[in-house]
Amino acid sequence: MTTRNLKEVTAVTSLAERAHATAVFIQRSAAISIHGSHRGEEYARIAVRLAAALGLDADDVTVTPDWLRCRTVPGEPALATVTDSGETYTFLVRCSYVEDEPFELLGPCPECAAQVPLADVRHLADLGMYLARGPAPLTDGPLPSSYPDTFANDEAHTGACGFGAQH
Numbered sequence: 001m002t003t004r005n006l007k008e009v010t011a012v013t014s015l016a017e018r019a020h021a022t023a024v025f026i027q028r029s030a031a032i033s034i035h036g037s038h039r040g041e042e043y044a045r046i047a048v049r050l051a052a053a054l055g056l057d058a059d060d061v062t063v064t065p066d067w068l069r070c071r072t073v074p075g076e077p078a079l080a081t082v083t084d085s086g087e088t089y090t091f092l093v094r095c096s097y098v099e100d101e102p103f104e105l106l107g108p109c110p111e112c113a114a115q116v117p118l119a120d121v122r123h124l125a126d127l128g129m130y131l132a133r134g135p136a137p138l139t140d141g142p143l144p145s146s147y148p149d150t151f152a153n154d155e156a157h158t159g160a161c162g163f164g165a166q167h
């Protein structure tokens with residue numbers, strides 16, 4: 001089992017085998033993580049959750065600390081990155097040990113171009129709806145409802161932006 005990667009196991013095996021392989025993936029990721037075993041397990045669990053939500057393999061997800069937001073919000077924010085067909089998608093996880101929050105898809109702020117949350121993604125259809133319509137245009141009125149609640153006050157907006165934690 002340990003000589004095959006997760007992708008090879010998930011392609012051909014039963015639910016029980018895939019469950020076992022996923023548990024092994026988490027244990028192995030924790031054991032070898034440069035972030036320590038505790039953080040390594042949290043990151044592996046994020047990879048498993050995002051991979052399941054998007055129909056990918058956990059091996060395809062890279063999880064790293066979010067150094068920008070870790071200074072400003074409680075918990076341990078992390079970034080989960082997936083590259084597929086030449087496109088890279090980065091999702092913010094505000095608190096790495098909370099498992100029932102949506103993934104926040106990051107993309108350029110329409111006003112300042114900083115990488116900020118543009119969509120809450122709980123499953124593949126949420127991503128599909130966002131990709132189909134893109135970010136709604138911003139006006140002087142209320143924030144369009146398609147934006148996640150965290151957009152307006154996200155820490156990544158530049159100082160010149162009309163949004164951000166300083167507003």
Ligand SMILES: [Zn+2]
Pocket residue numbers: 109110111112113114116157158161162163
């Ligand atoms: Zn902005």
